Amino acid sequence: MRIDRAAIPDVLIIRPAKRGDERGFFSETFKRAALAEAGVTHDWVQDNHAFSARRGVVRGLHLQRPPHAQAKLLRVLRGAIFDVAVDIRRASLTYGRHVALEMSADDWTQIYVPPGFAHGYCTLTEGAEVLYKVSADYAPADEAGLAWNDPDLAIDWPIRADEAIVNARDLNWPRFSAFNSPF
Numbered sequence: 001m002r003i004d005r006a007a008i009p010d011v012l013i014i015r016p017a018k019r020g021d022e023r024g025f026f027s028e029t030f031k032r033a034a035l036a037e038a039g040v041t042h043d044w045v046q047d048n049h050a051f052s053a054r055r056g057v058v059r060g061l062h063l064q065r066p067p068h069a070q071a072k073l074l075r076v077l078r079g080a081i082f083d084v085a086v087d088i089r090r091a092s093l094t095y096g097r098h099v100a101l102e103m104s105a106d107d108w109t110q111i112y113v114p115p116g117f118a119h120g121y122c123t124l125t126e127g128a129e130v131l132y133k134v135s136a137d138y139a140p141a142d143e144a145g146l147a148w149n150d151p152d153l154a155i156d157w158p159i160r161a162d163e164a165i166v167n168a169r170d171l172n173w174p175r176f177s178a179f180n181s182p183f
Contacts, residue, residue, distance in 0.1 A: 001034045006099040011085050012038055012112035013101065014073075027108070029075065030133070040112055042071050042135035049077075050130045052123040057165045058157075060120015061086055061146040061173065065182040068139035069115035072132050079128030080104035081121040082158050086146060088181045089116040096176060098155055105129075116183040118146045122157055122164070144182075145173035152176050 002015040014035075018027040035041075050059065061084065064070045074083065086098040102124065103109045113119045121130065146153070149161050153176055157164075 001028065001031055003034065003038045006085075006101075006111075008085070008087055008094045008097060008099050010114045011099045011117070012040070014110040014112060016108060016110065018108050029110070030073070035073075035112070040071070040073075040114075044073070044133040044135055045137055046134050048132050048134060050132075052079075052128045052130075053126065054165055055123055055126050055128075056159045056163050057123040057128070058120065058148050058159075058170065059122075060084065060170065061118040061148050062120060062170075063088065063118045063144050063146075064136060064139060065142040065144055066115075068136045068142040069183070071115050071135040072113040072119055073110060074103075074113070074130060074132035075108075075110040076103045076105050077129040077131050078105050079123065079125035080106075081123055081128055081130060083111055083121045084119065084155055085111070085113045086118040086153060086155075086176075087116065088118050088146075088179070089183045090181050092116070096153070098153060100155060120148055120170075122159055124158060144179075145170065146179055147173050147175050150175045
């Protein structure tokens with residue numbers, strides 16, 4: 001398992017080894033010891049599986065406020081996504097900046113997003129499936145988010161706003177300039 005630090009060093013890009021032969025393949029997609037060596041020691045409490053039928057589905061940018069702040073460990077099971085993590089830690093040197101990367105079932109890449117980040121993604125293919133672990137239970141009262149297409153965040157999304165398939169909740173999150181970060 002190869003673990004690299006992203007442009008914002010607390011975000012990790014994980015590339016599990018995948019070995020295959022005529023029967024198929026085998027991969028250790030989660031290894032607590034390897035993550036602990038990279039500084040990730042969460043007790044993961046839940047796995048979430050999301051399916052998006054169409055290309056252009058935007059989910060995010062989401063976060064949970066303390067005391068229910070969540071770390072996420074995310075991978076793509078089918079299709080491809082454009083994944084984004086925005087640093088919302090006020091004392092951070094990278095506050096307001098983001099990491100973005102394409103991830104697919106073919107490239108086997110995973111991303112670790114620590115607490116203190118807003119997270120979201122856009123599907124690049126039809127029938128995209130994403131599986132992710134979270135480090136805290138979902139708490140509706142502590143749910144928050146940012147406008148996915150806020151120009152101040154300067155995220156180079158691979159779709160136009162008029163192509164995006166976004167639910168009503170995600171359309172109503174505030175812009176970053178109006179967001180009072182709890183981190």
